[in-house]
Amino acid sequence: MITPSTILITGCSSGIGLCVAQGLRARGHRVFATARQHTDVQRLIDLGFESHLLDLDDSASIRQAVSWTLAQTCGTLDALFNNGAFGQPGAVEDLSRAALRAQFETNLFGTHELTRLVLPVMARQGHGRVIQNSSVLGFVALPYRGAYVASKYALEGLTDTLRLEWQGTGVRFILIEPGPIRTRFRANATLAFKRHVDAESSRHADRYQAMENHFRQKSQQGGGGFSLPPEAVLAKVIHALESPKPRIRYRVTTPTHLFALLKRLLPDRVMDAILARAWL
DSSP: OOOOOEEEESOOSSHHHHHHHHHHHHTTOEEEEEESSHHHHHHHHHTTOEEEEOOTTOHHHHHHHHHHHHHHHTSOOOEEEEOOOOOOOBOGGGOOHHHHHHHHIIIIIIHHHHHHHHHHHHHHHTOEEEEEEOOGGGTSOOTTBHHHHHHHHHHHHHHHHHHHHTTTSSEEEEEEEEOSBSSSHHHHHHHHHHHHOOOTTSTTHHHHHHHHHHHHHHHHTTTOTTOBOTHHHHHHHHHHHHOSSOOSEEEESHHHHHHHHHHHHSOHHHHHHHHTTOOO
16 A cells, blocks of 8 residues: 655656656655756646646745745645756767756756755654756766766765765655656757757867767667657656655666676776767
8 A cells, every 4th residue: 555645846847857757746646746847847837747847947936836835735745756867979079068057957946945944844843855866977988978977976075965864764865867868858958058058179079979969869770679658767766756765766667787797897998988989
């Protein structure tokens, strides 16, 4: 018998966020599905969700979404799934301060601000779960993904620290680490790349063309051989939310499990040689 939980989810316009929102609602949980565009919020409402605007780049939007959620629940909240994020490709040398800041505003700072607002609620209750959607790139690096890697490494570091600081409180901090998932992530990353990177004048121009071709090919193939549907992440979120003893980390997809194993077994220089040739 599942005890229904209330859960706030970011980034529900499509992909993992929408899949998790639908899957948890089907299991009887009360889902507050948020998105950063008004049109997406209306679509979520049309799908029967309790939905509100939440733009992780906007502090006022974050506060309003939390206030609205707590008003619906009489001031309680069982769980938060921090899913909203995007990828900013590009060689580190080609990323401006503004590009790196934009990556961190969404993937780290907004997530951190939202988490801080719900933690006092969970502390008063004596229970709660903060589930962070990290990445395989939260523990290994790949070339041309520096901004995203840095944001996810930072998210993992903050989450590990929170877990230590909140021991014994009943509030749990859990990391989901997906590899390639069949979503619009690559398509959105391509848009971010074109917005912030001058590819033609870069010394990496040839590699950028190969990267764009790779993204395009994977999109046409539905993500490629190692890619899994968003339901693979949903299964881990269900366990993280419902299990009496959730894991600290949930790894999703073969590349995530493989890289985690190789990182434990191989010397750094050998691992670098493998990662330098890897694409996801």
